[in-house]
Amino acid sequence: MLYIGIIGILAALDLFIKQAIEQQNESDFPKELQKSGGKILLYKNHNPGFSFGYLKDHPELVSMIPLAVASFIGGMLACLLKSKGKTAEKLAFSIALGGAVSNLYDRLVRHYVVDYFSIQYGKLKKVVFNLGDLFIFLGAGLIIIIETIRTFKER
Numbered sequence: 001m002l003y004i005g006i007i008g009i010l011a012a013l014d015l016f017i018k019q020a021i022e023q024q025n026e027s028d029f030p031k032e033l034q035k036s037g038g039k040i041l042l043y044k045n046h047n048p049g050f051s052f053g054y055l056k057d058h059p060e061l062v063s064m065i066p067l068a069v070a071s072f073i074g075g076m077l078a079c080l081l082k083s084k085g086k087t088a089e090k091l092a093f094s095i096a097l098g099g100a101v102s103n104l105y106d107r108l109v110r111h112y113v114v115d116y117f118s119i120q121y122g123k124l125k126k127v128v129f130n131l132g133d134l135f136i137f138l139g140a141g142l143i144i145i146i147e148t149i150r151t152f153k154e155r
Contacts, residue, residue: 003081003094010098014131015105018114030118039120043128046112063107070100088146096139102132 033040049056
């Protein structure tokens, strides 16, 4: 139940922020996130495609591919939940699925993903994303680290 709660909390957090952004006027953006010292800018971007608008002219694919990926991640987590231990793996898949659920909701209900912040550092300045994206990257990164460690231990 813990891992289902993590998924729900992470998805709800991102969706809550997206809704707050959506309720503001477009003319209010971009703006600096308070107390970030200018390191984080807030935006109100609607992305009908994948990253950088990729495949935006193919809405069916843009909806169905994330649905398939989220289903796969959910299936992997369901298999893991049946076994004892593997806490790190369960946590990693839960974090990734929390982000995936939030973005999938956007794709299926809004028909675009709300991207709302940019980190003002190097090439990241050009990228606007949301917490769901960060959760997906964090979960995937943890899975890679876990599997890399496991591979070295098995040698």
